[in-house]
Amino acid sequence: MEPPPVAETRNRAVRVPRPRHPEETVAVTGDVEGERTVTPADLRSHAHISFTVQYSTTHSRELHSVEGVPLHRVLDVLVLRRDERRKMDHLSFAVLACSADGYRVLLSWAEVSPEFGACAALLATRYNGELLRRPTLVLPNDARASRYVRDLSRLHVVRPNEG
Numbered sequence: 001m002e003p004p005p006v007a008e009t010r011n012r013a014v015r016v017p018r019p020r021h022p023e024e025t026v027a028v029t030g031d032v033e034g035e036r037t038v039t040p041a042d043l044r045s046h047a048h049i050s051f052t053v054q055y056s057t058t059h060s061r062e063l064h065s066v067e068g069v070p071l072h073r074v075l076d077v078l079v080l081r082r083d084e085r086r087k088m089d090h091l092s093f094a095v096l097a098c099s100a101d102g103y104r105v106l107l108s109w110a111e112v113s114p115e116f117g118a119c120a121a122l123l124a125t126r127y128n129g130e131l132l133r134r135p136t137l138v139l140p141n142d143a144r145a146s147r148y149v150r151d152l153s154r155l156h157v158v159r160p161n162e163g
Helices: 040-044 071-075
Strands: 006-009 012-015 026-030 036-038 049-056 061-070 094-099 104-108 122-127 130-138 152-158
Touching (some): 061 071, 061 130, 071 122, 130 152
Parallel strands (some): 026 152
Antiparallel strands (some): 006 012, 026 036, 049 061, 061 122, 094 104, 094 152
């Protein structure tokens, strides 16, 4: 284990404590008021739903059971930095789901919203009965698992720039 980072203050080194379990949290950042951190305990406190997911890989067809919280439930508590002059401005936002290893998947706000696309995106806290340290973003209706984001570390809300 590496030593904690050191901060310099007036020629004295001060140890900066690391968060207790940074590997277990999911940061929620971006074009929202009040960025936040979601812990596994936060997710477990929400009503869970279960799915049996089936998808194809290049080598086989797989079947798994997942349990977790719908992504829209986590996003519903956010206040977007909207431009009230724009009609239905919230539909111009997207969510970039990032894993700890840098893998990223982009979902539109409307795709996730139950009022529009209702894609059933799920933050799985259990995969085949195993409790996960960090959630996995699961899209149960996808025929491939390419948009699954394992070891989810950040949900970054963005408004893409106009071209």
